[in-house]
Amino acid sequence: MPQKGSNDPKNLLEGSNDMDAKLKEQIDERAHVLSAIKNDLITRLNLPYTPEDLHEDVSLLGSGLGLDSLDALEVILGIEHAFGVKVSEDNISILRSINSIADYVLAVRRGQEVPS
Amino acid sequence: MRKSVLHDLLAGRGARFAQRAGAQVADGFTSFEREYGAVRSGVGITDFSFTQRFRIPEEGLDVLERYAAGSVANIRFGRVLHTFAADEEGMLESDLYIANDDENFYLIGESLVDDDKTRSVLDECGAQEHGVEDLSQSTALIGLDGYEAWHVAKELFGADVLGLPYLSIETYDLDGIEIKLIRAGKTSEFGYLLMVPAQSAQTVWERLVGAEKEVAPVGLAAHMGLRLDGRFFNIHAEGAAVRDPLSLGLQWMIDLDADDYRGKEAIEARRAAGLKRKIIGVVPEAGTELRQRAAITHQGEKVAEVITWTPSPTLGHPIGLALFDVPFAYSGLAFELEGAGRVKTVSLPPFTARSLTVKLDEM
Numbered sequence: 001m002p003q004k005g006s007n008d009p010k011n012l013l014e015g016s017n018d019m020d021a022k023l024k025e026q027i028d029e030r031a032h033v034l035s036a037i038k039n040d041l042i043t044r045l046n047l048p049y050t051p052e053d054l055h056e057d058v059s060l061l062g063s064g065l066g067l068d069s070l071d072a073l074e075v076i077l078g079i080e081h082a083f084g085v086k087v088s089e090d091n092i093s094i095l096r097s098i099n100s101i102a103d104y105v106l107a108v109r110r111g112q113e114v115p116s
Numbered sequence: 117m118r119k120s121v122l123h124d125l126l127a128g129r130g131a132r133f134a135q136r137a138g139a140q141v142a143d144g145f146t147s148f149e150r151e152y153g154a155v156r157s158g159v160g161i162t163d164f165s166f167t168q169r170f171r172i173p174e175e176g177l178d179v180l181e182r183y184a185a186g187s188v189a190n191i192r193f194g195r196v197l198h199t200f201a202a203d204e205e206g207m208l209e210s211d212l213y214i215a216n217d218d219e220n221f222y223l224i225g226e227s228l229v230d231d232d233k234t235r236s237v238l239d240e241c242g243a244q245e246h247g248v249e250d251l252s253q254s255t256a257l258i259g260l261d262g263y264e265a266w267h268v269a270k271e272l273f274g275a276d277v278l279g280l281p282y283l284s285i286e287t288y289d290l291d292g293i294e295i296k297l298i299r300a301g302k303t304s305e306f307g308y309l310l311m312v313p314a315q316s317a318q319t320v321w322e323r324l325v326g327a328e329k330e331v332a333p334v335g336l337a338a339h340m341g342l343r344l345d346g347r348f349f350n351i352h353a354e355g356a357a358v359r360d361p362l363s364l365g366l367q368w369m370i371d372l373d374a375d376d377y378r379g380k381e382a383i384e385a386r387r388a389a390g391l392k393r394k395i396i397g398v399v400p401e402a403g404t405e406l407r408q409r410a411a412i413t414h415q416g417e418k419v420a421e422v423i424t425w426t427p428s429p430t431l432g433h434p435i436g437l438a439l440f441d442v443p444f445a446y447s448g449l450a451f452e453l454e455g456a457g458r459v460k461t462v463s464l465p466p467f468t469a470r471s472l473t474v475k476l477d478e479m
Contacts (some may be wrong), residue, residue, distance in 0.1 A: 027443075053387075055395075066283075087231070096463075100465075102447075111435065
């Protein structure tokens with residue numbers, strides 16, 4: 001099993017002197033959102049993985065994790081609960097991957113146009 | 117070199133050929149753009165007979181469990197598992213579909229190693245004792261991919277084909293020809309694989325291209341682009357270059373509770389040590405050209421390397437994959453590209469395929 005926290009982005013970044021502050025801030029914000037999404041997916045769907053096992057681009061529907069429509073509803077509930085954002089059940093495009101969910105959450109938070 | 121039984125027919129249709137792992141491949145027919153476009157908006161037909169194909173009697177389940185990383189024992193009847201086979205060092209060797217067709221399993225592999233090597237590895241896993249049969253010469257594998265591929269499947273096999281879930285297998289009869297139809301594909305559009313007896317391959321190919329919908333011949337080169345911008349794993353591109361399934365994000369293909377499979381010890385050791393690098397999508401900023409193996413830098417230090425890229429007619433610009441040091445492996449960031457220009461990391465898949473918006477069960 002992976003050592004807990006061995007690749008926690010925070011641990012890695014704290015030891016990195018050659019990353020500029022703006023980039024570090026961007027990474028911290030995204031890492032926080034990704035971590036919350038992964039933990040919620042693992043818990044809600046009882047997935048046999050650690051957060052590090054889940055690549056952020058793994059497909060959620062069809063190939064990859066192979067979630068069905070009921071799972072998709074669970075995921076949407078999780079996003080709404082964790083981040084306080086509203087997700088239309090018709091908006092399957094944000095469920096393409098963990099990264100596409102993170103893009104949506106970050107865009108809503110920043111008041112930007114949400115990705116489709 | 118193993119040639120497809122469809123070789124002469126495809127040569128007559130203007131196919132350009134290449135070679136992969138000791139097998140001849142129809143790489144293209146017209147242009148990348150035309151063939152790519154046929155799949156994204158219509159139907160493309162591809163000869164996947166370069167794949168390695170085996171029939172494993174159900175009592176030979178142990179062979180598959182020793183060979184493949186995925187949860188073979190849990191494949192339900194009529195369903196297909198997408199997984200991989202690794203070498204003893206836990207590095208990718210073959211990208212696999214394993215179908216459970218009741219009395220038999222069917223193994224379809226896109227491999228980095230030739231037929232002899234794969235047969236030798238399967239023998240080490242007990243293939244000979246369990247009557248595993250090599251179908252690579254006695255069958256052909258024809259792929260039908262595209263936004264409208266389901267129209268053609270319905271025309272030939274009837275409306276019930278629309279009820280086949282993704283990653284499933286069913287047997288159909290087409291004018292007396294037994295066809296193993298697998299609903300699968302790596303383009304993000306609708307996809308079907310037809311495993312047919314070699315002697316009937318030309319007949320089936322002609323029936324497919326004679327369908328009411330226009331069906332365009334598509335080579336593997338176009339599939340390389342379709343896989344990348346559809347974000348399907350491609351063993352011939354990033355798989356061959358990186359080979360570590362963990363860095364490639366293929367953990368979902370692994371049965372973490374498996375007793376044993378080839379390469380398990382090495383994969384588990386790397387998993388325990390933690391990821392050092394991982395694959396991330398990149399797009400070039402205007403005026404920048406992606407180049408394979410080009411270094412991606414931050415403040416003058418190399419943080420990644422471009423592994424593969426493709427033009428993407430859907431996106432209107434190229435897209436690539438780069439292997440990043442984990443601390444920098446996030447989308448939404450900008451970096452310098454060695455030499456000149458900048459790239460941005462992006463989330464994948466970069467768009468929602470039109471096929472995902474079609475509900476076949478409502479047709």
